Amino acid sequence: MQAVLLQAIFPTARTMRSAARNVSALAELTPYLGFNRARQPTRPTLSNTGFIALNAIYLKKTMTTVTAATISEMTALTPETVSQSLLAATDEGWLINCPTGVILLPEGAEQVLAYYRDIYADVRIDPSLIGWYQNFELLTTLFMATVSKCQRLEDVERIDRCLLQAAEKLVKNIGQLVAQIPRYVTYMRRLERSMDCIHSGLRDFVCKPTVDSMLNIWLEFHEDLLTVLGRPRGTT
Template identity: 40%
Template sequence: MMTTLSEQEFLVLNGAHLKKMASANELARAVGVAASDAEAVLNAAADKGLLMVTEGKYLLLPDGTSAVHEYYTTAYGTLRSNEEVLAWYDRFETINDQFIKQVSEWQSADGDDRIQARLIKTVERLIKNIGELTPLIPRYHTYVDRFGASVALVDQGEKDYVCKPTLDSVHNVWFEFHEDILSVIGRPRDT
């Protein structure tokens, strides 16, 4: 039986889908909703068997993943053939390749400041480019906000916010955004 999600249910469950395993507060911050609203959605979804809770963290189950994917198809189906969106994605892939290379170089060089500066410039370029999509996908403003917050912390010397997996680091936000835009345009990760 297919579950049809409301916009708010999609926001929260998509956050769980992209983060893989997160608390209600982490999901609320990531998707830009009140923690109490996120918790209500998560608890209702758990009651429906769409996700499970383990040690205060939520994990989407197959039925929840199917519901999220169905929402993408319904809400963004027309964007999957929009030439401007597809051209935007092609440009993103070039930036994505640069970002991946810069993260690897940064890690290999133990956080070299020059490499970090180039990496942050690449992120700032993506932030600007996401602005081209927000008229079509308004919820993408949360990625702009999250990138901005992580970059600000990196600028303050918090190098963990470059790519530490347990934080809302630049790398984690980038990974989630990439998964999200792939789902919007209907392409698998390996394409």
């Protein structure tokens, strides 16, 4: 009886070796069994060009699929560069190709967000950018209120002038950020292009969702800036 008690209290070397083997085997199986293990943040493996292409898809919140032509229009990447980036992302399992375009999978979105976190870590804590963002939110509130009036067809010419003035102000203000975030120059060019279309009488470029309208560009820039700052949508 005493020997049994001693064995229970003081396991033999053989028993301890067996237990160690079991623990080691369990550790190897942990990823497959779904046991909680500290999850490491995704590290971005995207190139700069790959990020620009996938980010264009990520920002198109109102579209189920996005075409290569749309990505090229949004980013100024050549069609060949876009095609190569999409092919590489599909091979990585970040995209699904559909007849109407591509869909960004959660793994692809995770890569985009990881790139934001890695590249813009210092920008996120820059007081000047935070102040710029607060002023931008005030301008956005005014812009969206004017768009609502535009959709109700109230005094269209006057409203168009107000929208164009807001867009011109945003283009000028974005210019202040280009030194920190050079790719933002594409938003300036897109807004200027949509304003030229409106001046030519093409009112679809005010807020139509199927063209590169002022409203689409504004919403995408808003989402982009929030993600740069690491802020959820709806915060100020």
